[in-house]
Amino acid sequence: MLLPRERTEIAPGAVHVPDWLNLEQQRRIVEACRGWAVGPVPMRSARLPGGHQMSVQTVCLGWHWQPYKYTRTADDAGGGQVAELPEWMAELGQKAVNAAYQDPVAGLNYSPDTALINYYGDAAAMGMHQDKDEKTSAPVVSLSIGDTCLFRFGNTETHTKPYTDVELVSGDLFVFGGSSRFAYHGVPKTYPGTSHPQCGTKRGRLNITMRVTGME
Template identity: 75%
Template sequence: AQIAPGAVHVPDWLSPAEQHAIVIACRDWATGPVPMRAARLPGGQRMSVRTVCVGWHWQPYRYTRTADDAGGARVVPFPDWLVRLGRRALTAAYDDPVAASRYTPDTALINHYDDQARMGMHQDKDEKVREPVVSLSIGDACVFRFGNTETRTKPYTDVELHSGDLFVFGGPSRLAYHGVPKTFPGTADPATGLKSGRLNITMRVTGLD
C-alpha cells in the first residue's frame, strides 16, 4: 500500500526462512569487529536502540569506514546478497524494473529495539544522494510514525509494522520525518530466531566512496 508518494508498505514480504537467515547474519555482524552498540549523540545522550552497520559505519551524524566511536575496527563489507535483496525490494514496491536493477545500496543500519527502546522523529539526511531507503522489520511489531517533510510534528500517519514487512521510502518521501514511538513486546514469532525485541534493517546508498 502507498502511504504517501514514494512511501510503499508491503506487509509480510519476507518469508520465515529469509527472516531467519537475516537474523543469523545480523547476529554475526552484532558480534563482529564492530559490535552492536547504543550510539552516543553529539549532546552526550545514548540512543535507546542498539545499532550495528555494514558497508559504512554510521555515527550520529556521519558515515565513516572505521568505527572510531566503537573500537576503531573497519566495518564489514556490504554483501552482494543484500544488494540483490534490495533490488527485489524495489521491484516489489515500485513499478520501475530499470531503477530496481540499478539500485546499489552500500550501507545497512541494523537497529535492535528492546522493550523500552524508541526512535524519535527525525530525517535521514546524512546520505549524499537521495536514492530510496529499504526497511525490513523482524521480531516484535511496532508503531511506525510517518510524518511530513516540513516539521517533526503533525500531520503524521501511524502504521503498524510486523515481522517480515517491507517499507520503501523514495521520491518525495525520502526526506520525510519518521520515528518509532512504541513496540509491542512479546508479539514476535520465535521461529525467526530472534530471542526478543525488534530488529530493523535499513539499506541506503550513501553516495560516498
C-alpha cells in the same frame, strides 16, 4: 478469517509491503545479524552530540554511521573496520525497491552500499528524524523482523503532524524515496512478545535499513 494486509502507498514514494520476507528469509537475516553484532565492530548504542545515548543498538555494514556522518572505520566504537555489505543483501535491496514501486528498472538501478541494523529492546524507541546524512536521494529500504512496532511516517517539513502511524510486523517491507525521501519518521514504541515464533528472534525487534550513501 483475517483479511490480507495489502501493499499501501502511505505517501508519494513511501510504500508499505506487508509480509514481504518469508520465515526462512527472516531466520537467515537474523542469523547473519548475530554474527555482525559481535564484530568486527560490535553493536552499540550511539551517543548523540548533546550527550544523549540512544536506546536503540546499532551495527553497520559497508559504512559506519555515527551521529551525523559515515566513515569506513567505527571511530566511536573502537576504531575497527566495518564488515562489508554482502552481495546477497544488496540484491535483496534491489528486489525490495522493485516490489515496493512495482518497477523492475527502479530495482535494477538501486545499489545500496550500507545497511544499518538496529535492535530495539522492549523499551527502545526512536524519535522523529530525517535520514539526511547520505549524499544521494536514493530510496531507503527498511525490513522488520521480530516484534511488531508502531512506525510513524511524517512529512518533510516538520517532526510534528501531519503523520501516519503504521504497524510494522515481522517480515514487513517499507520503502521511502522520491518526494518522501527526507520525510521525518520514527518508532514511538514496540509491542514486546508479538514476534512470530519461527522468525528467528527470541525477543525484541530487528530493523535493517539499506541506503545509498553517495560516498567513495
